[in-house]
Amino acid sequence: MRVGDAAIGVLVVLLGLAVAITAWPMPNLPNQSYGAATFPVAIGTCLIGLGAVMVITGVARGGGFTVALEGWGRAPSSWLRLLALVILIVAFVLTAHAVGFMVAGTLLMFGMLLTFRCGVLPALLIAPVATYAVAWAFGNILRVPLPRGILSSLW
């Protein structure tokens, strides 16, 4: 998916404005004219300038505000897989503490395997084994405090 340069330029200008406006009131160092605002305001200003140049060059070249769906972007299934990937990670983040790593991780792995077009049966086998291996390596050997939850006695 390719977004036109001018459209991205507008987003960059808006980002720069938001950064500069948010940073402007931040206090200076005692008895100095510089402080927490100096650097972000400079970044915001540069982003505004860069965005403006992108808008101008994008409009001059033509098609600056278009959104072109090329390659994978034309296939709805690709979009669905991308969305599934994000949703699966968000679901893992939201549920891992409640149900524990073993359950949330297995579900994440199972969903991921299906997203990558693995068969249901192999996915049912691979997901718990791979999750257990990761939980054992990180939780046991590297002592990462993975969310315990249910089935925590397994590793």
Place this chain on the structure above:
Amino acid sequence: MSDLSTAFLLVADPYVLFVIAASAAFGLFVGSIPGLTATMATALLVPVTFFMDPVPAIAAIVTATAMAIFSGDIPGCLLRIPGTPASAAYCDEAYAMTRKGQAEKALGTSLIFSVIGGLFGTTVLVLAAPTLANFALSFSSFEYFWLVCLGLSCAVFISPASPMKGLVSLFIGLLIATVGIDNPAGQPRFTFGDYELLTGVPFIPAMIGLFAISEVMRAAVARSTPPKPQAGAISGIFSGQVANVKRYWKQGLRGSVLGTAIGALPGAGADIAAWISYAISKRFSKTPEKFGTGHEEGLAEAGSANNGALSGAWIPALVFGIPGDSITAVVIGVLYVKGMNPGPTIFIHNPELIHAVFIVFFLANLILLPFGWLAIKLSKQALRVPPRVLMPVILMFCVVGAFAITNSMYGVVIALCLGVLGFFMEENGFPVAPAILGLVLGPMLEQNFITSLIKADGSMLAFFERPIAGGLGVVTIALWVVPILFLIIARRKRMAPAA
């Protein structure tokens, strides 16, 4: 006991040797899978190195990256798909050799010259870094300010994408670096009331997101399935290689020198070194017509250049704390975590660790020969691992790795957000490397900028008063002004005949 012998003892530890062997296998595997880069190998290794002492942690990264850069040549040669971007420059050449039935010759040349380039780059690193560090001891905030500016400018201009998009990417990285309370005034910035954002955007989950999760996303949306390897059984990898080294010693040397020099430039890495070296090899070849038809000359030069660049990138990283490429950007984060603050004083405070790093570099490049041979032999098996299983496993490692850094879901959220950002940036031609450099160098740039402003009482002239700072300042400004001048002159020349 001298620093050198202490360093030898540190490296000779069985645990360190085990880590080197394991990370060699890991690097070879990751590099040989198309789409998985050496930087991704580093990003995936970091959460594991987090729990190691400094020497095994650095050894793991050095070894894995050296192996990954070489093994990226294997799918390039057998499938015409470069395993890493550093192998893309001569992928067609290597594949043409495979089609002529010379896969073993191509891979052998690639392996031998990778070792030569790596050893040359390491020698330069060992000789140049301490000398430069002595010199850098007299640097003040003015010199560091300009050095960082020079590094960031190089990252933008050397990037193959348009400089405008490179600049936007750089400023996004700098912006992300401003989040948190760690700034000259100790004031919370862009935290939106979230206490976890007070600590800033953790660097390693950000790297995992930008490099690894975005790559998994790319694999998820890809519609094509990878082709099967073309070559038959590969044997006799080393046969005729002595004659090859004798024939192409000049090309190997030129590639090593150029690769190391390009690697040492902040922002330029092994991929750019390989492209430039391949072009130079063709330009100065006695038989340029053979290039593209399956000729090993370009392979020898570019193969040594990309491994030389890996070592070269460590020079600015260790001496100034300015990464030479995206891999050393990750390494700098690891060095800070390990209490080995990069900069000239590291050579005074931790000489034994620095010597150990040098020894590891030599060791990693030497064991590339047997491990590389093994990787070539096992390449067909590695290439058969289906992406539909590999990618979910990698994503699981990304999620747990990001969690391990912050011990909370905050790391996972950061990795996901930056993964999505990195994916859409690359989709629209925005290079990710400048953003990474901005993220790493942002705090250093701000600190030196504000300190210099306070010292100079707001006078910008003071930024040019010290000779080295002045020189660096002029070079940095010239880097920006000269291309614009050339552009104006070229436009005037084009308009003159029309008028």
